Amino acid sequence: MLHDLATGFSIAMIVYFAILNLNYLLLTVLGWRAISDFVRRRTFRDYSMVQESSRSVPVSILVPAFNEAPVIVESVRSLFSLDYRQFEVVVINDGSSDDTLEELRRAFALVEVDRVPRAQLETAEVRGVFVSPTEHRLVVIDKVNGGKADALNTGLRYARFPLFCAVDSDTMLERDSLGRLVWQFQAEPDTVATGGIVRIVNGSTISDSRVTRVATPRSLLVNIQIVEYLRAFLAGRLGWSRMGLLLIISGAFGLFRRDVVIEAGGYDTATVGEDAELVFRLHRYCRETGRPYKLSFIADPVCWTEAPTSLKVLARQRDRWQRGLIQCIVKHRRMLGRREYGRIGFVALPYFVVFEMIGPLLELAGYVVVTVSAAMGLISPGIALAFFALSVVCGLIFSFGALAIEERAFQRYPRWRCLARLAMAAALENFVYRQYMTLVRARATVRLILGRDAGWGEMLRTGYTVEPSAAAQAPPRKLTAS
């Protein structure tokens, strides 16, 4: 009986493993093809026209800020150095208890003005709207605390332009990134949202709010995250986007059509994964209203972000992501297997249910059952070890596949040492780290099922080192997050 159960479970795990890896393989191949197409198209894409033209669609950049006093001014200043003709920066101070508003007031000589909201969305009370006489592209909204989604909805109410980009206040956009995202809206007018790649800044050198030298840090944990990000964006999202099944656009860096988002109801304040939820809802809204639409991922607009440097903070972040994803799936379960939602309902959502929602629990059970079965002699230890080795090699293939895509198109890590560190991280992540993350995600799933809310979690900001002479002549400085 026990032997039959162990065999049955092993077969189920093998099927699960085979489907998962075949899908990863498909995504990597599609990612490679998408990137090859992108590289060939570089010859006749002229982004400078989009960046310089006064007729390029203007963009509102929404920056929700909660207790971001150490980094807020630097972040906002870096946004003003973007190479794009017409944009505004809307900072939403979400009831910060520190000096976020004061820092902004001091740096930009803010003046309180009367502004009429341009959209009807339910949000927490707005205490005041401020503009800057020295920087006409800046609008600061001070509101009662209501969470990130509420802050973004407030920003949407006051934003003036047809496109909006939601960025985190600790992220740094590359100067040409906005133009590259807008290009997609110009080439494909049905586009309602598009996302760019989020890269990890730890270890790189920053000068004048720009990443001037890309490098990897010494920390193994951060290098593993760099590999994860490359895999998730260059293989995962690029592949999903190629199939027209993109379900996630990163909250740290995405460009959306404001009117469609407002029609769809804005950000959902009840989930912790408001960015993913919005993309789910846009799919649903556009399909239900019969609106032609396109959601895409583009690999070359870059946004740099700080990665967690401690396992504890990382675990909290992943816990939040997992809970956010499950909330989205549960909220939009109506789309599952319904013909009116097309491939989203038949392919993307079922995949997310099986491999992202239940997957961590299955994987965890797999580790336990296979180990116990091998210990009890129900399956051969040699087979168990070979199976584990196969899963490690498959993991390596996908990580190296993402690195190959990176090499094909961008070569952002020019030094051999960086590449060696990433290769090392790709190999080592399969031991302990991967199992720990499975545990974290499984725990998040169980906690959500049991109705225990773990909240948002806290991301410790180390900020940027501000040298006494942070002017152009100053030597490049290093971000001290690694």
Place this chain on the structure above:
Amino acid sequence: MTPHTLFLALAASLGLLALLVAVIAVRRVRRGRRERRSLRQREVFAEILECGAPSELGRLTGRARRSGTSRINLCRTARATLPGVHPARATALRDAAAASGLTARTRRGLSSRDAVRRGEAVVVGTHVCGFTAADLEPLLADDDGDVRLAAADGLMHIGDTDSARALVRALCHDHVPAERLVERLRGAAAADVLLDACTLPGYATVRPDLIEALGAVGDVRAEELLRSFLRDGGDEERVRAARALGAIGGVGAVPQLEHALDDDFWPVRAQAAKALGALGGMAASAVGALAARMGDQSWWVRANCADALRAVGGPGLDTLRECVDSHPDRYARQRAAEALAMDAAARGATA
């Protein structure tokens, strides 16, 4: 799964992994060499384009016909070099391209099933082979968005009357967004075509875009026509005419814009106020009209009037102060106070 299958799968996976590692390593090793070679090739190409003999141009275009990298390098070099050299060199390059078969190859590329080849053909054809508007116009309706934009870019680069006509004709279709076409209508040839098209009944539906394009071209000959549109045009035409007049500038536009502050359609009033603000000190004579509109029903008209009064300077600021003290409308007083606060803060920051 038998042990044999499992080990076979493991061996296959290891093979695939080794292949990927090799791809990464080879790409990395070859990258530097390829970049250096491309750079050297572009320097040689630039030299030949500037002062090479016809035979050298022939060899150059022949190489571009055979190699994709050389084609891209030639294209980039031609784009950067040709505007600065004698026009005869462009003609010589075109002749060499035709003689070497590059033009024929590129022309075939325009009808290729591969979108990337079509896009590449547009760029090479425009910058090297001397393609005309007739060659590129069909691609404005291409299936691929990137190719459509490349064709619009090519027409802008050609910049003659035919290409301007092609861009204006494209306004009547939905293949390329109107603003992408408007921003590519540049120069005297475009102004001539736009001035003609504005009066033709066939373009009535796209007239607002034509008016906007006239403002963008900035040809003073358009001022009279724009004034007539601001006076007698439809709602959207009046809005665009006000914006275009603001862009072209000139004291002559002030009376008409002042008159537009009394328009029935609020976006026209708001745009007229903004246009007067864009004229700055030149709009000093419109201070009275702007002050009268500080109590407008529309928030945008009030806001733009206050900003315009601030932009006018001296008399405008005096008017704002009067508004703060004595305007009967609470909203007008509020806007005037905000504009003055912004002005004071700006001065403080400058000081």
